[in-house]
Amino acid sequence: MKSLVRENDKLPWSSAPGRLHIVTFGCQMNEYDSQRMAQMLMASYCLTPYMDQADLIIVNTCSIREKAEHKLYSLLGRLKRFKCSNPVLKIGVAGCVAQQLGAKLFQRAPQVDFVVGPQGIYRLPMLMERLQGGNDRLHDTGLQGDFQIPYIDALLPRKGDVRAFVTIMQGCDNYCTYCIVPLVRGREISRPVEDILREIGSLVEQGVKDVTLLGQNVNSYGKNLSKCVDFPSLLLEIDRAFPGIRLRFTTSHPKDISDRLIGCFGSLSTLCEHLHLPVQSGSDRILKRMKRRYSRAQYLEKVKKLRNVCPDITITTDLIVGFPGETEEDFRQTMSLLEEVRFDQAFAFKYSERPGTAAVRFQEKVPEEVKSRRLTRLLKLQNQIGLEQYGRLQGSVCKVLIESCSGPKVTGRTRGNHVVNMEGREGLVGRLVNVYIERACHHSLIGTIIH
Numbered sequence: 001m002k003s004l005v006r007e008n009d010k011l012p013w014s015s016a017p018g019r020l021h022i023v024t025f026g027c028q029m030n031e032y033d034s035q036r037m038a039q040m041l042m043a044s045y046c047l048t049p050y051m052d053q054a055d056l057i058i059v060n061t062c063s064i065r066e067k068a069e070h071k072l073y074s075l076l077g078r079l080k081r082f083k084c085s086n087p088v089l090k091i092g093v094a095g096c097v098a099q100q101l102g103a104k105l106f107q108r109a110p111q112v113d114f115v116v117g118p119q120g121i122y123r124l125p126m127l128m129e130r131l132q133g134g135n136d137r138l139h140d141t142g143l144q145g146d147f148q149i150p151y152i153d154a155l156l157p158r159k160g161d162v163r164a165f166v167t168i169m170q171g172c173d174n175y176c177t178y179c180i181v182p183l184v185r186g187r188e189i190s191r192p193v194e195d196i197l198r199e200i201g202s203l204v205e206q207g208v209k210d211v212t213l214l215g216q217n218v219n220s221y222g223k224n225l226s227k228c229v230d231f232p233s234l235l236l237e238i239d240r241a242f243p244g245i246r247l248r249f250t251t252s253h254p255k256d257i258s259d260r261l262i263g264c265f266g267s268l269s270t271l272c273e274h275l276h277l278p279v280q281s282g283s284d285r286i287l288k289r290m291k292r293r294y295s296r297a298q299y300l301e302k303v304k305k306l307r308n309v310c311p312d313i314t315i316t317t318d319l320i321v322g323f324p325g326e327t328e329e330d331f332r333q334t335m336s337l338l339e340e341v342r343f344d345q346a347f348a349f350k351y352s353e354r355p356g357t358a359a360v361r362f363q364e365k366v367p368e369e370v371k372s373r374r375l376t377r378l379l380k381l382q383n384q385i386g387l388e389q390y391g392r393l394q395g396s397v398c399k400v401l402i403e404s405c406s407g408p409k410v411t412g413r414t415r416g417n418h419v420v421n422m423e424g425r426e427g428l429v430g431r432l433v434n435v436y437i438e439r440a441c442h443h444s445l446i447g448t449i450i451h
């Protein structure tokens with residue numbers, strides 16, 4: 001759970017009379033959507049880091065895992081008391097849980113004034129007008145196949161941000177059997193190239209140097225656009241237009257990683273040496289049940305090609321343990337895949353059933369205690385591999401872009417997406433420095449700036 005702005009943040013736009021606080025659960029796409037909501041409401045509201053001082057609180061939700069829903073209800077319970085101290089306070093729920101539950105949310109949480117889904121957030125100013133006009137309990141959870149993501153000028157929520165995210169598409173057409181995303185975010189919709197270039201241009205003007213393109217499956221970018229463009233062509237256009245930036249993207253579906261896209265890692269100077277490539281399982285039987293549409297061998301082949309083109313590439317992944325029907329042998333294959341690929345980092349979760357997905361109907365559920373034991377074994381192995389992978393940088397010198405400063409310490413990032421902590425001062429934020437890597441920790445590095 002994150003607040004869009006924090007205490008001591010320098011806020012670039014703050015003259016509007018109302019005070020808005022946005023809480024974000026879940027992924028980077030949700031963070032991006034939270035920023036867009038703040039921008040759409042900026043004529044009437046300025047951002048506040050303090051929930052208890054807000055006139056409008058929006059909770060932007062995620063429904064990938066069941067736990068996120070529980071967290072939402074627990075937060076909404078805490079927000080109830082703010083309504084007693086501030087009678088003008090409005091509370092809204094946005095995002096995937098809002099889409100999934102719609103008007104049903106009002107029954108369980110009557111303190112909620114409005115509910116908007118991932119497409120509905122773009123109609124938020126109109127909804128707010130209706131709310132101010134005396135209407136209450138409003139919901140907008142329509143999902144239209146021909147929806148176009150409107151262009152909204154990119155403004156950073158905090159002055160001095162070095163990194164920014166740009167959504168290039170939303171929705172997904174893949175329907176993996178465990179995943180709720182296509183049900184709550186709808187079909188794939190790509191943004192026009194011109195809008196994406198304009199948005200990156202605006203971020204670069206504000207000082208951004210590291211841009212991550214976002215989408216549920218960025219590799220299938222362009223499918224619904226009239227202009228003939230695919231993801232590698234988009235990367236090429238961005239690389240040409242903004243040669244000074246660091247460019248990244250997430251998330252990639254392994255089945256859609258083409259040789260042209262792999263080639264981009266060897267030919268585009270802006271494209272950073274990091275790829276997040278969710279494998280989910282190392283067992284062909286489970287991959288088939290998940291409807292992932294690639295085999296273990298095909299996944300390994302793509303990793304091999306990537307490392308041929310770009311030997312230093314950092315590869316990270318997502319894994320699910322305890323998917324229905326996963327046997328000890330299937331799990332063993334996932335463990336052996338970890339050893340074979342040697343991921344730099346893996347985000348592993350116990351399978352959690354999501355309503356409306358195909359896997360809900362699958363038999364052979366794996367008991368919770370088995371899932372927990374497998375997850376512990378998997379994390380133990382991955383922690384060891386990750387530490388060894390990070391350890392390979394020990395004793396080397398990396399170019400690090402400094403992103404933030406806290407006291408006498410600064411934090412930055414390598415092109416390979418390793419977070420590096422070192423001593424430094426505020427003035428270094430936004431600067432590219434050479435750092436001698438002294439030590440590897442789990443998921444980060446410790447270094448010293450070389451002058």
Ligand code: SF4
Nearest residue numbers: 172174175176179181
């Ligand atoms: S590709 Fe990703 S977002 Fe789409 S259904 Fe599969 S897991 Fe969900």
